[in-house]
Amino acid sequence: MKFLDLARVHIRSGSGGNGAVSFRREKFVEFGGPDGGDGGKGGDVVAEAVEGLNTLIDFRYQQHFFARNGQGGMGKGRTGASGDDIVLKVPVGTEILEDDQETVVADLTQAGQRVVLAQGGNGGWGNLRFKTSTNQAPRRANPGQPGVERTLWLRLKLIADAGLLGLPNAGKSTFLAATSNARPKIADYPFTTLHPGLGIVGIDGAEFVVADIPGLIEGAHEGRGLGDRFLGHVERCAVLLHLVDGTSDDPARDWRTIVRELVEYGGALADKPRVTVLNKVDALEPEARAEAREALAAACGGPVLEMSGVSGEGVPAVLRALRARIEAARAPQETEPEPWRP
Incomplete structure (x- = not known):
């Protein structure tokens, strides 16, 4: 296995799903009202320090990591599915730096330590959330929040006495x-x-x-x-x-x-x-x-x-x-x- 102690990665968290605009359509229900559900949350990008690794060679062959977007809301008050998180497994002793290679984002010195590098966007509200006594048929919904995109450097510092x-x-x-x-x-x-x-x-x-x-x-x-x-x-x-x-x-x-x-x-x-x-x-x-x-x-x-x-x-x-x-x-x-x- 080749030794690599410095790697550059591009990450992007998932965007939240859009809220739905929907109304009940049931037989014999004259005034169904709004039933649009919320969008799902986008996936996070997480770094985790694991045992058994002593090099960053895996990040030489893959530098882009994109989490999945959240699913849009649906009728009948159904909330969209959240996007799956993506986990970057790094050796113990890895420093995570901003693109300037000076600002330290996190320092993973213990096995099992985790840090969220990019938070997924929240899902938008469906029109069911906007129903009030004076607006019983809202026709608006919120879009999902966009994900976070950033470039980071991974720098390995061996743990030794x-x-x-x-x-x-x-x-x-x-x-x-x-x-x-x-x-x-x-x-x-x-x-x-x-x-x-x-x-x-x-x-x-x-x-x-x-x-x-x-x-x-x-x-x-x-x-x-x-x-x-x-x-x-x-x-x-x-x-x-x-x-x-x-x-x-x-x-x-x-x-x-x-x-x-x-x-x-x-x-x-x-x-x-x-x-x-x-x-x-x-x-x-x-x-x-x-x-x-x-x-x-x-x-x-x-x-x-x-x-x-x-x-x-x-x-x-x-x-x-x-x-x-x-x-x-x-x-x-x-x-x-x-x-x-x-």
Whole structure:
């Protein structure tokens, strides 16, 4: 199945049915009176988050979704049938945006969550509704309300507890493959990862979800490389795991490159908790290893862990650090009880 995280759809709700103008025609009933029924309501367009989906590929082959119109009213006071709703099933974590791709209409973060994107038009009143003591034979009825037509964007943001960051070939996919059952593509050339992936990682009896995104390069916010379009998949993460290649000529410069791209991306992504890890330490001599760690610690101004995704050295310590940050972020905020008032 191909991965698609952005799709444009055109939707239109159903129009309401017209009210009917009708009069009773029964044998031996001299003054039958009006009996026109109301029109039926038009169908709604609804979006629903469902489990088992992790891509928007279905919306590449169908972009137009039109709900059915309501049926017109009929004689003998019969109301027209309402139009059927149409439901857009999207993955959990889908954002629905206006056509400007900035205004958020809805954010579906839980399975079963539903939102009405276009309300169907109400049906018109039949002439039975207009009967009064002074107008006992009305010959008017209301038309049904038109449906709503709009263009929307669907943007998928994966739901994960931790997100992987780093330059191309920093070892993100190797780490994910070594700690989970995920099988991302691994090779010795840049941009091996072309789309985000998820893996379930376990440590000390606890499990959490890790998201791997394609590597960033300098100028990604300007569209260089694969750009920063995939950073949205780590916006929901509680903690970011920043992997720095220890075999690089300047690990501190690599760290600053990624942080700069996070700042240019905007939002609260740059302020999220980060765990900085010097990766591929198995390929370094002890002196070069210590020197790279000191330079990286001076650049980030905090602790730096060491790890090798190939040999497994330091991986448990990194997972425990991630677990601690996740539990701290996901813990419910304790609120002080309100004082008693008579």
